[in-house]
Amino acid sequence: MGFQINTNLAANNTYRNLNSTQNSLSSSLEKLSSGLRINRAADDAAGLAISEGLKSQVGGLTVAARNAQDGVSVVQTAEGGLTETQSILQRMRDLAVQAGNDSNNDDSRKAISTEVSSLTDELTRISSSTNFNGINLLDGSAGGGSGKLAFQVGANGDAASQITVDLSGANVKSIATTLASGTTATGGTSFTVDTTAVTSGTATFSSVKGGVTTSVTTGTLSGTGTGGSFKSVDEYATALTNDASFSSKFAVTVEKDANGAGTGIVVTAKDGGAVDTTAPAAAGLGTGSAAPSTVGIKFDTAAHAQAAITAIDAQITAVSTARAGIGAVQNRFNHAINVTNVAQENLTAAQSRITDTDMAQEMVKYTRANILSQAGTAMLAQANQSTQGVLSLLR
Structure with missing residues (x-):
């Protein structure tokens, strides 16, 4: 290699390494000061996402x-x-x-x-x-x-x-x-029930809604009394409720007197129709009438x-x-x-593992880069002095 002054390869090489060391030092300082390993997308694109x-x-x-x-x-x-x-x-x-x-x-x-x-x-x-x-x-x-x-x-x-x-x-x-x-109180149609006259048999109920009549005939209703007669109004109402045909279209409740004894039944149509007041085809049921209702709660x-x-x-x-x-x-x-x-x-722990700086590890990198930076600076000065010998040739 000749003795040259226009191109100082040693100085250029030292400068390049010093520049790289300075970048590393700057990156370490940024990470140590921010506490983040990823400060910009260039640090870790996938990690940033x-x-x-x-x-x-x-x-x-x-x-x-x-x-x-x-x-x-x-x-x-x-x-x-x-x-x-x-x-x-x-x-x-x-x-x-x-x-x-x-x-x-x-x-x-x-x-x-x-x-x-x-x-x-x-x-x-x-x-x-x-x-x-x-x-x-x-x-x-x-x-x-x-x-x-x-x-x-x-x-x-x-x-x-x-x-x-x-x-x-x-x-x-x-x-x-x-x-x-x-x-x-339940509205609907009230029928008096004479338990002494209600015997085993079928019953037919009808209701009208919007001009459409719905009629249901029950199966054979039978009580626990002699010959299938009913011992009480409650028993008759239970028999109606248990009849699938009746319960599919109608509901029944029992009217009671002051002593709690059943006196009749109230039949309502599940579709909200008006129940026919004509006595159903069953012995012992009188002609129906509008069931009494109480507006609000009263204590009179x-x-x-x-x-x-x-x-x-x-x-x-x-x-x-x-x-x-x-x-x-x-x-x-x-x-x-x-x-x-x-x-x-x-x-949060997962995010920390991706983005936060390992301070001990980064301090090791910073110390290394700092030493290299100082050494590189000193070597760049030496490289710049290496061509001074040319002056002795000019004397």
Whole structure:
């Protein structure tokens, strides 16, 4: 190799290596200062794509856990209102039982009616005041009137990431309306039953709806008395209910007197049609008439008080069912929160393994690059001095 000054290969080679070392040193400093192994796509393109997906999942799960907590708060708020609703209904039932006793005079029954009316007003107030973030929960308006509220408890946009809370059965406003002005006795057609004359045989019932007549003839109805006769109205009603032809189109309930003894039956058409009042083709059944119905709950007579007990029992059962459903969904929310937190923890760990810097390992690389940088700088200075010998040739 000749003695040259225009091209200093040693200096160029040293500069190239020094430049590479400086890049490594700069990269190590960036990773050590940020704590991230991947600061740009060039660091690890595939790793960046995976880590960004994991970041989306972790962020979504963090918010989803808060959503589930909000869901718990909503159902707890709703149950608080239902708990008091049930207490009110229990008190109303106690009053109805009290009113069923004829030892009460008119003033006593009026006092009972006054308290029940006030309790009904309180049910209405509860239905309109039980709300979460301005959303009424117990008046049937939740979810745009459907009574269903959806909660996003997952990070994705699929059905598995949502839990739906159904509050349609927790409509306290409807309960108050039913008790104040609804029908508490079964409508339909009432037939008196003379058990001494009802014997084994068939019976035909008809109803009319929209100009269409529906007729059903039962099979042979038979009681447990002599010759297949019926011992009670209840036994006759049971025989009708057990007949497949009858029960497919009609329903039957028993009318009772003040002593609880059956006096007749009330037949209703399941399609809502008007049941023919003409006596069916069965001995012992008189001509039918419109079944009496009680509007709202009244306590002016023992019979009305009994009807009120039945009506209140139905509402207590409805509230109990709604509370059971709310309790179940609250437990579901709690499990969803636990699952979400575990998933968030595991995904965060996975993201960390991809993106976070191993500080000890990176410090080793930084120390190496730093030493090489200093050595390279010194060698570049030596390489630049290596051609100084040419000057001795020029003297």
